[in-house]
Amino acid sequence: xxxxxxxxxxxxxxxxxxxxxxxxxxxxxxxxxxPEPTSVNINLDKNTAANISILIxxxxxxxxxxxxxxxxxxxxxxxxxxxxxNYLTVGSYDSDVKNLARTGTLDDIVWSNSPxxxxxxxxxxxxxxxxxxxxxxxxxxxNLKNDFHSEYFDMGSLNGNLYCVPRSADSVVxxxxxxxxxxxxxxxxxxxxxxxxxxxMDVCATIRTYFDNNGMRDRYVLDAxxxxxxxxxxxxxxxxxxxxxxxxxxxxxxxxxxxxxxxxVKEMVDNRYIVDTQKASGSSFEQGTSAxxxxxxxxxxxxxxxxxxxKVDLVSFxxxxxxxxxxxxxxxxxxxxxxxxxxxxVCWAFLNYMISYKGQQKMALNxxxxxxxxxxxxxxxxxxxxxxxxNINMSAYLYGSEYKIDPSFLAKLSPxxxxxxxxxxxxxxxxxxxxxxxxxxxxxxxxxxEDMEYALDEY
Amino acid sequence: xSKSKISVKIKKTIKNSYTGWLFNLPLFIGLAVFTLVPVVLxxxxxxxxxxxxxxxxWVGMGNYSRIFAGIFNGESGDRDMxxxxxxxxxxxxxxxxxxxxxxxxxxxxxxxxxxxxxxxxIFYYLPCMxxxxxxxxxxxxxxxxxxGIFNKILGFFGLGPYQFFKYEDMRALxxxxxxxxxxxxxxMILWLSAFKNIGxxxxxAAKLDGANAWHRLVHITIPMSSAMIFYNIITSTIxxxxxxxxxxFGIRNGRxxxxxxxxxxxxxxxxxxxxxxxxxxxxxAWVLLAVIAIITAIMFKTSSWVFYAEEN
Numbered sequence: 165x166x167x168x169x170x171x172x173x174x175x176x177x178x179x180x181x182x183x184x185x186x187x188x189x190x191x192x193x194x195x196x197x198x199p200e201p202t203s204v205n206i207n208l209d210k211n212t213a214a215n216i217s218i219l220i221x222x223x224x225x226x227x228x229x230x231x232x233x234x235x236x237x238x239x240x241x242x243x244x245x246x247x248x249x250n251y252l253t254v255g256s257y258d259s260d261v262k263n264l265a266r267t268g269t270l271d272d273i274v275w276s277n278s279p280x281x282x283x284x285x286x287x288x289x290x291x292x293x294x295x296x297x298x299x300x301x302x303x304x305x306x307n308l309k310n311d312f313h314s315e316y317f318d319m320g321s322l323n324g325n326l327y328c329v330p331r332s333a334d335s336v337v338x339x340x341x342x343x344x345x346x347x348x349x350x351x352x353x354x355x356x357x358x359x360x361x362x363x364x365m366d367v368c369a370t371i372r373t374y375f376d377n378n379g380m381r382d383r384y385v386l387d388a389x390x391x392x393x394x395x396x397x398x399x400x401x402x403x404x405x406x407x408x409x410x411x412x413x414x415x416x417x418x419x420x421x422x423x424x425x426x427x428x429v430k431e432m433v434d435n436r437y438i439v440d441t442q443k444a445s446g447s448s449f450e451q452g453t454s455a456x457x458x459x460x461x462x463x464x465x466x467x468x469x470x471x472x473x474x475k476v477d478l479v480s481f482x483x484x485x486x487x488x489x490x491x492x493x494x495x496x497x498x499x500x501x502x503x504x505x506x507x508x509x510v511c512w513a514f515l516n517y518m519i520s521y522k523g524q525q526k527m528a529l530n531x532x533x534x535x536x537x538x539x540x541x542x543x544x545x546x547x548x549x550x551x552x553x554x555n556i557n558m559s560a561y562l563y564g565s566e567y568k569i570d571p572s573f574l575a576k577l578s579p580x581x582x583x584x585x586x587x588x589x590x591x592x593x594x595x596x597x598x599x600x601x602x603x604x605x606x607x608x609x610x611x612x613x614e615d616m617e618y619a620l621d622e623y
Numbered sequence: 624x625s626k627s628k629i630s631v632k633i634k635k636t637i638k639n640s641y642t643g644w645l646f647n648l649p650l651f652i653g654l655a656v657f658t659l660v661p662v663v664l665x666x667x668x669x670x671x672x673x674x675x676x677x678x679x680x681w682v683g684m685g686n687y688s689r690i691f692a693g694i695f696n697g698e699s700g701d702r703d704m705x706x707x708x709x710x711x712x713x714x715x716x717x718x719x720x721x722x723x724x725x726x727x728x729x730x731x732x733x734x735x736x737x738x739x740x741x742x743x744x745i746f747y748y749l750p751c752m753x754x755x756x757x758x759x760x761x762x763x764x765x766x767x768x769x770x771g772i773f774n775k776i777l778g779f780f781g782l783g784p785y786q787f788f789k790y791e792d793m794r795a796l797x798x799x800x801x802x803x804x805x806x807x808x809x810x811m812i813l814w815l816s817a818f819k820n821i822g823x824x825x826x827x828a829a830k831l832d833g834a835n836a837w838h839r840l841v842h843i844t845i846p847m848s849s850a851m852i853f854y855n856i857i858t859s860t861i862x863x864x865x866x867x868x869x870x871x872f873g874i875r876n877g878r879x880x881x882x883x884x885x886x887x888x889x890x891x892x893x894x895x896x897x898x899x900x901x902x903x904x905x906x907x908a909w910v911l912l913a914v915i916a917i918i919t920a921i922m923f924k925t926s927s928w929v930f931y932a933e934e935n
Contacts, residue, residue, distance in 0.1 A: 259896045262676045287676055382784070392874070441880065442791060444768030444784030451770065580674065580898045587875065594880065598791075618702060 198325060199288055199503040204295045206303060206512065213244035214507040216514070218499070219264070219271035222251025226462070226531030227275070227497075230331075233530040234523055238514055245510055258283050258579065265289055272505035273514065278319045278495040278570045279394075281328040283579050290500035292325040296512045305516070312519070313562070316537050319496045319570045329515045330496035331527065332534040332549075335568060336395050336481050337560040338364075339449060339457040339466055343475040348374035348455070357480040357563040361428075364482035368437040371455045383447035385437040387457040390429065391594040394571040394586060395493035396458050401425050401589075402491040403484035408573040408589060408616070415616045417589075418609050424486065426605045429596040440599040460494070462533035463553055478560035483567065494568040496537075524549075535561035584619035588612050665905040673902035675895075686906035703882065703890065710796065711887040715863045718800055723855055726810025731840070733811065734818045744815070747808035759871030762802045763788065766872075788872055791881035799869065799884065810855060817851035818844065846930050853929040857922055861915055867892055887911055 218235075220227050228249070235247045250271055252260040257280050264270040265287070276284060284290045300306055308314050313333055320328030345352065348371045354363050368385045375383045389396050401407070406421030432438045447453035452471030458481065459466075467476040483490035499518065501511045517523045524536045528548035535558070536542070536549050542562055544550035550558035574582050592612035595601045601608065637644075669686055671679035692700025694708055733744050750758070765772050766787035777783035787798035825843050834842065845852075867888035870877035876897055878885040891911070895904035 256896055258899060259675070262674075262899070266676055441789075442786060444774060444786050444789075448769050580900055583897050 198285075198292050199290075200292045200295055201501075201508040204299045204512075205509045206296060206299045206305065206516070208242065208509055208513045210242060211244055212242055212510060214510045215246045215248075216272040216505065216507050216510055217248045217250055218273040218275070218514075219250050219252050219261075220275045221254045223253065229531040230527040233526050234514070234518055237523070237526060238517055241517070242510070242513070247514070261289070262287075268504070270502050270504065272502050272507060273511050274500045274502055275497070276328050276500050277497045278328070279574050279582070281320060281498075281500060282322065282575050282582070284500055285322050285327050286579050289503060290327050291503050291508060292327060293329065293501065293512070294325055296516075297326055300516065306519075311539060312537050313539060313565055315565055315568055316494075316496050319494070319572075320498055322575055328496065328498040328500050329519060330498040330537050331518055332497060332532055333494070333537050333561065334460045334496060334534055335494040335561050335563075336399070336458055336460045336492060337563075338479045338481055339459055339463075340477050340479060341449065341452060341455050341472065341475050342477050343452070344371060344374075344455040355479050357557070357560055359479060359482055361482045361484045361486075365432075365437075368432070368456075369435070372436060380447075380453075383453055384439045385455050386432070387449045387454050387459075388432070388438045389458050390438065391441060391597055392590055394589065395460060395495055397589060397593045398571045398573075399481070399491035399493040399569055400428075400484065402569060403487065403489055404428075405487045405489055408585065409576055411576070413576060413620075415613055415620070417592075417616065418613050421487070422609055423605050426592070426596040426602070426608060428484075429593060430602045430605070433597050433599055433602060438597065441594050441597045442600060460534075463556055463558065464533045467553060467556065476556060478557045480560045480563040483564070490564075490567050491569050492564050492567045493570070495570045581619045585616055588615035588619065591615065665908060668902045669906035669909050671902040672900075673905075674899040675901040676899075679902070682902070686903045687910065689903070690906060690910055703885065706882045707885050707887055707890045710883075710885055711864060711866075713793070714796060714799065714866065714886060715860065717796075718803055718863055719856065719859045721800060722803060722807055722810060723852070723859065725804055726807040726855075727814050729807055730811040730814030730818065731844075734815060744811070747811055749808065750805050751809040755868060756871050758805070759868055762805070763872035766798055766802075788869075788884065789874055789880055791879075791883050793883070795873075795879050795883035810859075813851055813855060814848065817848040821847040849928060849930045853922075853926055857919060860918060860922070864888075864911065864915055864918075 218231060220231055222228070231249060235249075238245065238247065252264075252275070257276075261270065261274065261284065270289065274284065274290065281290075297308060301308065306312070308317060316330040316333050317326055320326055320330055340355065345355070345367075350367050350370050355367065371385045375381065375385070390400075391397075398408075401417075401422060404421035404425040406417065406419045406425060408415070408417050410416050429438075433440055449455075449457035450466065450469060450471070452469075452475065457466075463476065463478065466472055481492045483492075499515055501508055501515070505511055518527070519537060521538060521540060524538050524541055525548045528536065533549055533552070536547055541547040541549065542559075544558040545554075571586075574585065577585055589612065592608055595608045595611070596605070668679070670681065670683060672682050672685075673679045689700045690704060693702060693704030694700070729747060733740055733747065753761070764770070768774065768784055768786045768789060771784075771787070773787070774784040777785065786794075788795055790798070821844065825847070826839055829839050829843055865888045866886055867877070869879065869884040869886060869889055870892060873879045873884040873889075875882075876893055877889045878893065887907070888911070891904050891907045894900045894907060
């Protein structure tokens with residue numbers, strides 16, 4: 165019996181190893197060049213028959229609802245196309261997609277966002293969609309520059325190739341609690357799109373004084389989302405002319421601009437506009453006890469909360485004009501086409517519908533309250549994405565397209581370095597927000613450089 | 624023995640036991656596919672640089688040497704390893720005794736026949752029935768620096784607010800220890816079962832000899848439940864060394880501020896699923912297995928203090 169079990173275990177081990185070698189071969193073959201669809205047909209026959217699936221974030225009810233609404237419409241246009249949905253978890257995006265790709269079960273259309281699509285591209289999992297864009301422009305279906313906020317398509321592109329078609333324009337804006345603003349006596353005429361950082365700091369000072377004079381010393385003026393979110397901290401850094409790495413891959417974060425940016429953060433901590441990371445805060449925007457919030461989420465996420473009912477308004481992210489290079493953080497969520505799909509043209513037809521006027525309006529009626537990527541839906545009085553909130557300045561999402569950037573430095577890094585670089589950067593801001601550590605900004609920058617060098621050299 | 628005799632013997636064995644084998648087959652297939660194969664595969668992967676998707680690159684003992692270089696000489700290897708090992712050791716060394724003692728005394732408290740004692744037992748055990756992930760999220764909420772109920776309560780006494788899990792130093796681990804006291808009811812049940820197996824006649828005899836409650840505890844209850852103490856120490860050690868609960872409530876993907884909560888099992892998860900270093904994570908897992916095996920072996924070798932009633 166013992167012999168039998170030993171032989172059996174050895175057989176399992178041998179089979180496992182053989183299986184590993186097989187995988188190795190497959191993987192090699194999948195890693196050659198940027199895949200493009202071999203032939204492009206943008207005039208899909210109405211009777212085309214196909215079964216395709218879409219991978220979407222399961223935890224996002226709005227995403228599920230809006231995609232299902234599109235699927236319903238698409239079924240009317242192409243009755244023989246059957247579309248199903250599968251779900252992934254955004255928190256474990258890379259590993260979810262990796263497992264599906266390994267087993268050959270990755271969906272035909274894959275949800276992604278501006279940093280995560282680099283993973284798909286680095287692993288050659290998705291099509292370069294330029295041929296479809298070119299064919300659509302040639303056939304006058306649309307003109308990318310004229311019809312869309314094309315900067316969002318740039319965020320779904322790498323080296324000039326479009327991989328991720330944006331479904332909405334996500335931009336960081338300043339949510340404000342109008343109730344606190346009014347009670348603090350803030351001059352609302354200065355709180356408008358395009359306001360400068362200096363004006364913003366003056367408003368912070370006014371609100372700080374109001375809190376202190378009214379027994380609310382434990383409250384903070386702003387939920388800055390600085391210490392965990394690249395969409396706020398990276399644009400701030402760039403506003404001071406600093407950056408993380410250059411085109412040659414050299415770490416360039418140790419600069420005067422970085423120090424100026426961190427000094428600004430320190431000033432906000434010292435003045436108690438934002439909370440010291442090692443102190444607990446007695447306030448939050450969501451609870452109606454903090455006056456401002458930097459966020460790109462849909463306005464419905466906050467405006468319908470009990471503590472914030474009829475108290476929310478929006479204004480653009482304040483422009484840091486010190487170097488005349490202000491930046492506003494933004495990003496996209498969108499969809500890519502799996503390079504192994506049998507129905508690339510059908511997938512494109514679906515994505516083309518998604519970015520069409522009708523498709524964007526349909527999604528907005530089914531949960532998408534973020535700005536549309538279409539220029540003809542920029543009018544907030546008629547566009548469905550904004551029409552439900554007539555008293556809120558929804559155009560803040562669209563303000564300043566020339567200032568908008570995403571954390572594009574991640575594209576210059578391999579997937580395994582991406583996490584460590586992001587962490588190094590957010591840790592640097594976290595330390596600048598730590599009252600017991602931010603006295604020595606040089607040390608904070610040096611540590612960040614060391615963390616990044618370690619990530620680059622990492623085994 | 625001739626070939627025909629062996630063949631006959633095999634046939635006879637199969638004939639006599641095939642029903643048993645058939646009953647075992649589903650379990651065996653499940654174990655083979657979902658446990659044995661992944662285990663062998665992870666050992667294989669541990670000698671490669673492998674991201675789980677693309678081709679493996681042979682690195683020999685490179686993954687292992689990086690781990691040990693990191694532990695013994697932080698700068699030349701994985702520089703997170705020292706912090707990870709220290710956190711895991713501190714957590715293990717403090718958490719196990721604290722939880723064992725707390726659950727032991729809780730069991731002593733409810734090991735009586737007072738009216739309603741069963742309700743207390745159920746009440747203390749209830750937290751163990753909450754799934755670990757739900758429990759983690761619940762505690763993250765209760766310990767939240769802004770909305771947390773603990774800070775609200777402490778606020779009534781003019782204390783706090785505190786950051787709990789978000790501290791950059793050992794205070795973050797302290798919050799985890801406090802959180803774990805929540806689940807001492809699980810250990811309590813095991814202790815209770817051990818206490819029930821101690822014959823009443825020992826206590827009666829001791830009382831007749833004039834032993835007070837303390838003497839009865841030290842000279843009867845503890846020695847007679849030493850087998851359960853040993854079992855609890857072994858299982859707690861294994862479980863604690865593999866602790867990855869911070870993934871549900873710790874910031875920075877469970878690592879905590881300044882890696883204050885960075886434990887060994889979290890490191891395995893982080894390397895495999897956040898950074899895509901499946902080969903390196905496999906090596907980490909095998910090192911952990913080796914450490915657990917060694918510690919368990921040492922415990923068994925030094926277990927002469929354990930009293931097994933059946934032996935006598």
